[in-house]
Amino acid sequence: MFEIFRPRVFFNLANSSLFWLKLLFIISLIISLSFALIFSPIDYLQKDTVRIMYVHVPSSWISLFIFLIIGVSSFISLIFRIKIFSVYAKTLAPIGFVFSLISLVSGSLWGYPTWGTWWSWDARLTSMLVLVLIYFIYICTWNLIKNFNTAEKITNIIAIIGLINLPIIKFSVNWWNTLHQPSSITLSSAPTIHVSILAPLLMMFFTLCIFSLIIFLIRYKYEIINFRINKK
Amino acid sequence: MFSKSSISRLKVFFLFFFFTILVIFFVYKNIKKNSVYFYSPKQVQNLNNMPSAPVRIGGLVKQGSIKKNNGIYNFIITDLNNDIFVEYKGLLPDLFIEGKSAVVEGYLKDKKSFIARTVLAKHDQNYMPPEIAKMLKVKTENNK
Numbered sequence: 567m568f569e570i571f572r573p574r575v576f577f578n579l580a581n582s583s584l585f586w587l588k589l590l591f592i593i594s595l596i597i598s599l600s601f602a603l604i605f606s607p608i609d610y611l612q613k614d615t616v617r618i619m620y621v622h623v624p625s626s627w628i629s630l631f632i633f634l635i636i637g638v639s640s641f642i643s644l645i646f647r648i649k650i651f652s653v654y655a656k657t658l659a660p661i662g663f664v665f666s667l668i669s670l671v672s673g674s675l676w677g678y679p680t681w682g683t684w685w686s687w688d689a690r691l692t693s694m695l696v697l698v699l700i701y702f703i704y705i706c707t708w709n710l711i712k713n714f715n716t717a718e719k720i721t722n723i724i725a726i727i728g729l730i731n732l733p734i735i736k737f738s739v740n741w742w743n744t745l746h747q748p749s750s751i752t753l754s755s756a757p758t759i760h761v762s763i764l765a766p767l768l769m770m771f772f773t774l775c776i777f778s779l780i781i782f783l784i785r786y787k788y789e790i791i792n793f794r795i796n797k798k
Numbered sequence: 799m800f801s802k803s804s805i806s807r808l809k810v811f812f813l814f815f816f817f818t819i820l821v822i823f824f825v826y827k828n829i830k831k832n833s834v835y836f837y838s839p840k841q842v843q844n845l846n847n848m849p850s851a852p853v854r855i856g857g858l859v860k861q862g863s864i865k866k867n868n869g870i871y872n873f874i875i876t877d878l879n880n881d882i883f884v885e886y887k888g889l890l891p892d893l894f895i896e897g898k899s900a901v902v903e904g905y906l907k908d909k910k911s912f913i914a915r916t917v918l919a920k921h922d923q924n925y926m927p928p929e930i931a932k933m934l935k936v937k938t939e940n941n942k
Contacts, residue, residue, distance in 0.1 A: 607927030607928070607929075608927065608928065609925050609926065609927070609928075610926055610927065610928040610930070610931035610932075611893055611895070611898075611921070611931075612893065612921070612925075616925060619925070641811075644807070644811075645804060645807050645808050645811055646800070646804050647803075647804070679891075679892060680891070680892070680893050680919065680921050681891060681893070681918045681919055681920070681921070682890075682891030682893075682894070682916070682917065682918050682919055683916070683918055686918065687835075688835045689835065727818075730818070730822060742834070742835060743834060743835045743836050743838075743856060744835055745835065745836075745901055745918060745920060747920070747921050747922055747923045748923050749923065750923040750924070750925065758923045758924045758925070759923075759924075759925040759926070760925060760926035760927060760930055762927055763925045763926065763927070764925075
């Protein structure tokens, strides 16, 4: 079962699946974008501005999810000394960083016509900015410290501390009064988004997940070769 | 299953983890008490002394309360029990609609009146196409 985590097996798997993933990505991108931009209806209040959500929400989800994986991998690497998990975390970091930036920028573009402001220091926006900064510090640490073993330990600790921020982002809209609206899609109740708007949202989420996976595999091949060369 | 050194690292980790959770719990309780993004009209009524610094108040914009004269808007922010009269000079955001929620930023004159510097519209978590919204509206009016 753990065979897949062996670098050689994973490397070959990445090589053989990349073509099919790219094909799936292009097909899925065409379908989901045409739904998001053309076929989906406008919102009754926001009109066409609602289409920003199709990029904003999946990017936020992915940036949070990637940080969760980075945190858990760092934990495994720090406690059980399985170095390959640090390589996974290092590989994922820039992807999550870019998605968290996309989330902030698209949210800001949505906020100006809807709320009447680009930025406001409410709990959700501030905690998301903290996530971007943690990603930034995490990536900088990898790049500034040349010795792999030292960099590994420090980044593992940064990632585990950063995990604390995730529940704060998730529940900020419930714990505090925020300008940002509460979650529309929750596990406990039916989504408050009409199905004609929800469907393109989930399609875009799927597409961006595939995209992240492709970038991850490409970056992984580079990072694992780098790791092997430095070890010698 | 795990090596001895792994288990000792795990112990140290959980010790740190426990203390961090404890610290965060206290910080969180404190932050929740001291930092509010906006007050509700009810919280304003319960204030003991008037804040001189700018504050934010959030609530529903009362139905039929938006009036405009000489470029100055007057409207009422309410939580359905307590009303606050707001005065604002400037442009209103598109989603500032009667019956929907909004956040105003500015100075409290007294517990009933407020001079707004900025007006922000708050969007709720409901998204739907206009036809469905119209249908829902007809339905609720029939129920009344």
